[in-house]
Amino acid sequence: MTEHTTNTGRTEQTGHAGRSGHAGGPGHAPGGADAYEVVVVGGGAAGLSAALVLGRARRRTLVVDAGEPRNAPAAHMQGYLSRDGMSPAEFLATGREEIARYGVELVRDRVVDATRDGGFAVALAGGRTVRARQLVVATGLKDELPPVEGLAERFGRDVLHCPYCHGWEVRDQAFGVLATSPMSVHQALMVTQWSKDVKLFLHTVGEAELSDEDLRRLAAAGVDVVPGEVAALVVEDDRLTGVRLAGGGTAADGTVHARQVLFVAPRAVPRTGLLARLGAETTETPFGRYPVVDGRGLTTVPGLWAAGNASGFAEQVVNAASRGYRAGAAINGELLTADLDAAVRV
Ligand SMILES: Cc1cc2nc3c(=O)[nH]c(=O)nc-3n(C[C@H](O)[C@H](O)[C@H](O)COP(=O)(O)OP(=O)(O)OC[C@H]3O[C@@H](n4cnc5c(N)ncnc54)[C@H](O)[C@@H]3O)c2cc1C
Structure with a gap:
């Protein structure tokens, strides 16, 4: 024994x-x-x-x-x-x-x-x-998550990394994809299988880093490309409701984009x-x-x-x-x- x-x-x-x-x-x-x-x-x-x-x-x-x-x-x-x-x-x-x-x-x-x-x-x-x-x-x-205010707390709920794990459950909702490398383009294209309302937040990726082919594919898939750094997630009643861009008088002007789900690549x-x-x-x-x-x-x-x-x-x-x-x-x-x-x- x-x-x-x-x-x-x-x-x-x-x-x-x-x-x-x-x-x-x-x-x-x-x-x-x-x-x-x-x-x-x-x-x-x-x-x-x-x-x-x-x-x-x-x-x-x-x-x-x-x-x-x-x-x-x-x-x-x-x-x-x-x-x-x-x-x-x-x-x-x-x-x-x-x-x-x-x-x-x-x-x-x-x-x-x-x-x-x-x-x-x-x-x-x-x-x-x-x-x-x-x-x-x-x-x-x-999983090391991007250091965006409010993001870690939502991981596995409405901040997601894998459409195969969670895509069906959030289908047809308003998706954001947080770009942390040019490979995030692939993630943005992939998640269009689960929703046609997808915004790619370029965040730490410069517009110049996207190839012409990336841009053509994103346009063909109907993905809206949003330049500028993401500052924080907006959460109301314990649900993600938006993604707030950083301020600073640039294209990233503190605008809140209404989103229900944010895909990230830890x-x-x-x-x-x-x-x-x-x-x-x-x-x-x-x-x-x-x-x-x-x-x-x-x-x-x-x-x-x-x-x-x-x-x-x-x-x-x-x-x-x-x-x-x-x-x-x-x-x-x-x-x-x-x-x-x-x-x-x-
Ligand atoms: C938010 C989220 C949701 C997911 N949802 C799905 C899903 O719906 N479907 C799906 O198929 N996959 C999903 N995945 C992926 C899934 O988590 C992994 O595929 C799975 O956990 C891998 O199993 P594993 O045994 O390799 O590792 P783990 O499940 O991570 O297990 C590793 C274990 O080892 C232990 N450990 C680590 N170091 C030590 C040590 N030194 N000594 C002793 N113990 C140690 C850990 O504590 C842990 O218990 C999800 C992942 C995440 C992050």
């Missing part, structure tokens, strides 16, 4: 029903109570999916989760077949129940360091150090500190710096895996879950092969 703390804050005793590891079989993780075959850092869709397949494969698995999933600001999770519209909190609570059925342990804590020592030694903020033969980093990413900062510390290679992409992984999620460091938003930008919940599952299944295969090879050598 193993003691662990659940995400409800309770401490429970959990058996590892049916697992061969405790008898010293193929699932055995040598090294005592704090030794696991797999430690998963992050208990979002990616981490829980990896844990589910590993638990069902009878691998002694620990999930360490700080409990701050990326989509926490949103009331609903859209676009996950059979889970469309479920709350993110309910989705994760269901996942935690599912992994517990297979004896996977989950602690609410934060991994603060990890070192390689044949396997991995993983340090938790709470003071515990656990050992793992294989380590999965499913820590997600942080800077995605993947939480890859642990991967970097362990020596995993990263590569620059148009969406930020991400770890180099193979099709299964294995990084350039043996035994070290990445899944979900920590491994790639355009990972909706269903993709993150899929990546986690794929990594979990691959890890089980790796452990099996390693143990069989070791047995042959003996």
Whole structure:
């Protein structure tokens, strides 16, 4: 029996029903109570999916989760077949129940360091150090929002980043798009699929930065281009009602443009500190710096895996879950092969 703390804050005793590891079989993780075959850092869709397949494969698995999933600001999770519209909190609570059925342990804590020592030694903020033969980093990413007054408070409500996540729910409303790079043109064109009333606020992007092709496409899509910096959002009765431009006697003259929804492009900062510390290679992409992984999620460091938003930008919940599952299944295969090879050598 193993003691662990659940995400409800309770401490429970959990058996590892049916697992061969405790008898010293193929699932055995040598090294005592704090030794696991797999430690998963992050208990979002990616981490829980990896844990589910590993638990069902009878691998002694620990999930360490700080409990701050990326989509926490949103009331609903859209676009996950059979889970469309479920709350993110309910989705994760269901996942935690599912992994517990297979004896996977989950602690609410934060991994603060990890070192390689044949396997991995993983340090938790709470003071515990656990050992793992294989380590999965499913820590997600942080959305850095443009510093516009009133914007952060509305994120996930009527300040949105992804039309696939929220477009249907706000269809045909008055949209704004806050430009923070010339790539925002693409976002403005994209959201016209959900509303024909779209204004592109150039904000920090100069008019000269838009190409002739951009301008032709924006005109063809009926997008109104508004030069000038955005100063603040106007919120009434807890709803976005407008976008106020900065003053200063220029084209940006403090005018308020009535808008119900504002699309933004947060800077995605993947939480890859642990991967970097362990020596995993990263590569620059148009969406930020991400770890180099193979099709299964294995990084350039043996035994070290990445899944979900920590491994790639355009990972909706269903993709993150899929990546986690794929990594979990691959890890089980790796452990099996390693143990069989070791047995042959003996
Ligand atoms: C506002 C908003 C709304 C969204 N809506 C949708 C939607 O409707 N549909 C959709 O498909 N996608 C949506 N997304 C995208 C969705 O949030 C991601 O696809 C999904 O969360 C990625 O899952 P993940 O497991 O990779 O990361 P996350 O869900 O972010 O989970 C990562 C977990 O790791 C934990 N963690 C991080 N560092 C550590 C550490 N050092 N130690 C321990 N734990 C750690 C975090 O606390 C977190 O619990 C939305 C995103 C945002 C921002």
